[in-house]
Amino acid sequence: MRPFIFDAVVILGVVVMTLGVIGLIRLPDVYTKLHGASKSVFLGLMALALSGMAVGGEAMFSRLLLICIALLITTPVASHVVGRAAFLQHEQMTTVGAIDESGSILPAGEIPPWRV
Amino acid sequence: MHDVVYYSAMIWMTGLLCVCFGLVIRTHSSIVRILGFDAMSLVLISVLVLYSITTESSYYLDAALLLALVSFVSTIAAARYQSERRVF
Numbered sequence: 001m002r003p004f005i006f007d008a009v010v011i012l013g014v015v016v017m018t019l020g021v022i023g024l025i026r027l028p029d030v031y032t033k034l035h036g037a038s039k040s041v042f043l044g045l046m047a048l049a050l051s052g053m054a055v056g057g058e059a060m061f062s063r064l065l066l067i068c069i070a071l072l073i074t075t076p077v078a079s080h081v082v083g084r085a086a087f088l089q090h091e092q093m094t095t096v097g098a099i100d101e102s103g104s105i106l107p108a109g110e111i112p113p114w115r116v
Numbered sequence: 117m118h119d120v121v122y123y124s125a126m127i128w129m130t131g132l133l134c135v136c137f138g139l140v141i142r143t144h145s146s147i148v149r150i151l152g153f154d155a156m157s158l159v160l161i162s163v164l165v166l167y168s169i170t171t172e173s174s175y176y177l178d179a180a181l182l183l184a185l186v187s188f189v190s191t192i193a194a195a196r197y198q199s200e201r202r203v204f
Contacts (some may be wrong), residue, residue: 059174
C-alpha cells in the first residue's frame, strides 16, 4: 500500500511544478512571476525528492537530502537577488491594485550605497 | 504500475522543460529571462531526480546536486550584472 502513496506524492509534485510554470507564463508582473518561479517550482521539486527518499536506498537518500538542503538555502537567496535586480531596473508593478510600499524610488542610473 | 507513473511524470517534465525554454526565448524582459532560466534549471534537476528513481541508480543525483549549485551561482551573477553592471 505504501508505494501508491509515494506515487501520489510524485503526481502532486508534478502538478505543483506545472502550476508554477503556468504562473511564470501567465502572471502579469516580474514581482508576481517570482511567486511561481521560486515557491511553486521549488516545492514541487521538494515533493519529488521526498518520494525519492522514501522509495530509494541509502545512497539515494543521502544525495537527495544534500540536494534538498542546498536548494533550501540557495533558492530564497536567488529569488531575492532577482527581485532586487527588478527593483533597481525600475520594473513597474502592472498588477491591478498593486501598491508600491518601498518608498525609496531611486533616480535613474544611480547605484545604491547598500549591497546584498 | 509504479514505472508507468514515473515514466509519464518524466515525459511531462520534459515537456515542461520545453515550455520553460520557449519562455526564456520569447520573453522581452531580461529579468523574466533570468527567472525563467532559474525555473528551467529546477525542472532539469527534477527530470534527473525522476530518472534516477526510475532506474534505481544514484549516479545521476551527483549531476543534479552540481547543477543546483551552478544554477544558483549563474542566477546570482546574471542578476547582479543586469542590475549593477558588476558582479562582485
